[in-house]
Amino acid sequence: MCVRYLGFLLLIWFPGALHAQRGQQGCLAPKLDNGYFVLEEGTPHELIYACDKGHKPVMEGWWATSICQDGKWSHEPQCIDEKTCIPPTIPHAKYTENSNGWYEEGHIIRITCDKGYQDKNQDATAECINGTWSSVPVCEKSLQACGAPPKIPHTVIINQEYQDVFAADSEVKYECENGYTVEGADTKKEIICIAGNWTTGPSCTHGGP
Incomplete structure (x- = not known):
């Protein structure tokens, strides 16, 4: 397992502490398994990281950015197995979110459309297969639903x-x-x-x- 620490470099990068912006609380240097940080001079409040072969960032994309905000990173830099899935974006729907922020291969989620919406294809589940979700349900406006109420004078x-x-x-x-x-x-x-x-x-x- 590849473990790379950012602490020493960051202390050189901004002596004394990690400060996101003047007057704000700094962030502690994080640890990253199975990945590495890309340090960009002049951006002490941001971390850019990528992952080793066989892994991917816990955020969408080949690399990810985490921002220091009042003493906390916008997300904890993590590299996960490339066969796991990150949470899908399904407009007008809800589903059970995993506490660790991703889903193991083979995991099945069941979605519930918001009030006024219905499953387009009557398929309310999606399965994590080799790092991607199978056909993700689509919630569209129900034929029985109404749009915004009318504007009535006075x-x-x-x-x-x-x-x-x-x-x-x-x-x-x-x-x-x-x-x-x-x-x-x-x-x-x-x-x-x-x-x-x-x-x-x-x-x-x-x-x-």
Whole structure:
């Protein structure tokens, strides 16, 4: 196993300590198994590293960069077996993340699409095979989901964080601006996502003379 230490070189590189930026806490020199660091003069807050044959960085790419931020590296430099897989990027989905940051060959993940999305090919699993994932599931907007709720004059949406896709049966509440009311003197009204469309929203009219 090849173990290379950065400490001595870094102490020469920035005497006294590893400092990311003036006024910030420095980072301790990391240890790297099965790889090596590429030192670039003038960038003491960054580490660039590559891996020995048969291994790859824990981040995507032939080499990786880790940045010192307030005493911690943005990720711990690591070289892993080239047959293992790093976490896949699957928009609008969730899956169980491994605590060590990568997955052994043969590992199978099961994904769950976010609300308002569905599996494009009805295949919710992916397997790590020789360093890459088998067909990764794709989550696309459900035909029953709705887009962003409509903008209605003189209203505001209440108790709802912004999102651009809403699952079927989602409810959004509107409230009339000050001085405006919905017919019947009520100031609030909700709309519901049904089969990909929002129900009719409120019409707020000026309540004064």
